[in-house]
């Protein structure tokens with residue numbers, strides 16, 4: 001079995017750390033407990049793919065899909081040499097079926113003992129550290145949800161009337177504000193443009209209004225990435241500026257959002273933070289935007305540092321892909337948010353705060369079993385995208401896993417656009433090969449304005465002038481973006497980056513790793529340089545005789561210039577994976593899918609890709625059938641946050 005794991009590692013199917021965990025455990029446990037050794041390696045492997053645990057139910061029902069093995073880029077040689085997950089499980093007698101696997105784990109000294117490396121809870125196997133994170137989050141949220149805050153309902157109703165006006169029909173935005181008043185934990189979820197920011201500004205205003213004669217509440221705004229924090233600051237400022245009422249508390253609503261790392265204070269060369277239980281954050285309210293991107297380790301650190309009396313408010317789109325690191329927190333907490341499941345008690349309370357009663361189908365006499373949903377509001381109506389038009393329609397059909405209209409659109413998007421102007425901004429192009437001329441043409445057109453801007457380097461040594469030029473170029477990078485579903489192979493992000501670099505810059509790009517105009521994405525947090533996973537920069541020369549530097553936007557709206565030699569973990573970013581595009585939006589988004597089916601193609605992946613587009617969306621694919629297959633496939637979320 002260990003030899004097979006070594007082969008898996010040699011062919012890049014699992015990580016070095018997964019193999020070394022198996023080797024260490026094998027040394028300690030000997031030959032008699034091969035079952036635990038293999039399942040521990042698979043648990044570690046799943047962690048690398050974003051799952052905090054190994055779900056044995058899922059593993060035994062669909063081993064290949066659960067583990068996504070053989071890997072999508074598996075070579076022919078690896079397929080010949082390596083056993084499949086099913087074969088490997090079958091090679092260990094104790095893993096013949098799920099019951100015997102559970103039995104083997106229960107009797108292992110490496111599982112569920114004091115300080116043992118593994119924890120088994122129900123059918124979920126965890127590495128201890130991640131089990132602890134999950135328990136910490138569950139306990140913290142349970143305590144926050146248990147303490148219902150006293151609210152003067154009459155006053156609340158008045159404030160909500162002032163902020164939202166008198167309503168004729170149900171306003172979920174108003175409901176979200178009301179719900180948040182009585183709880184120390186709130187989730188507001190909804191797709192792009194559904195008014196989460198609009199609502200949160202009003203929610204904060206309501207909190208400040210209801211505080212009575214006390215000091216203004218200390219409010220902190222944060223997001224998982226620098227880009228998301230910058231967007232949050234901008235949208236909250238805009239929303240506050242257009243708000244005509246509540247002038248008396250406007251000044252008490254902050255507009256500056258920071259990254260979660262900055263909020264908690266990173267400690268060099270450590271996983272720990274400056275703020276924790278013994279040095280808590282000074283905040284009465286913490287709002288986290290883009291919460292679907294927060295991983296489990298970070299969320300545990302947040303709840304650890306946030307005083308128990310403070311309010312935690314999460315904003316995000318639960319239908320998006322989860323964090324790249326282990327997590328899927330938001331998705332787990334509000335999986336069934338569409339259905340409300342509000343208890344009769346909560347429904348009655350909410351009805352007192354408005355003239356319009358909550359729709360009957362959102363209430364549930366057994367709502368108590370949906371603990372988190374009693375603190376969750378979901379918005380459906382996008383203000384930016386009409387669900388009957390273009391991007392909004394496409395995203396909605398994919399999200400609801402409806403294939404009828406989609407099949408028609410895939411069949412002939414041009415004819416549909418010709419017949420209905422509202423579908424003019426979404427196009428599908430069949431491309432039989434990844435390097436097809438149609439792909440090249442689209443990419444060259446998309447990046448033409450960038451190339452033009454690169455030619456317009458100011459003939460000046462004035463730093464302000466040069467920084468303005470760099471800012472314009474970084475802004476231009478948000479105009480057009482190619483997104484891939486996979487990283488490796490002909491249809492993967494790496495090969496597209498090589499191809500596009502060559503199409504746009506010819507041999508100079510092929511010969512040198514760095515060239516002027518190369519956009520890069522940071523692939524790992526680098527605390528010493530204050531760069532975060534996902535940050536985007538571009539290689540430029542400030543003057544024609546200076547060496548290349550990489551320009552990154554700063555949180556304050558300026559530019560930071562770094563020498564390429566300091567950036568060790570970056571990828572070219574002409575193409576990026578859909579996973580890495582989360583939290584960003586591009587005026588024209590082009591999504592390209594591989595010509596063969598891979599388990600990573602799910603409705604969540606397609607939905608995330610489509611909703612990155614602000615004005616125009618193009619789908620490139622070889623086989624439209626694969627799109628329909630992907631829409632029918634959902635991500636299996638592993639984790640025990642929602643349970644017990």
Ligand SMILES: Nc1ncnc2c1ncn2[C@@H]1O[C@H](COP(=O)(O)OP(=O)(O)OP(=O)(O)O)[C@@H](O)[C@H]1O
Nearest residue numbers: 173190191192193194195196197198199235383384
């Ligand atoms: N009830 C409303 N009345 C009028 N305008 C609204 C309302 N709700 C939202 N909007 C407007 O719709 C636009 C989108 O709203 P907002 O930015 O709050 O959405 P969001 O869910 O935060 O989007 P994203 O997820 O993309 O950040 C904004 O211009 C906002 O002012």
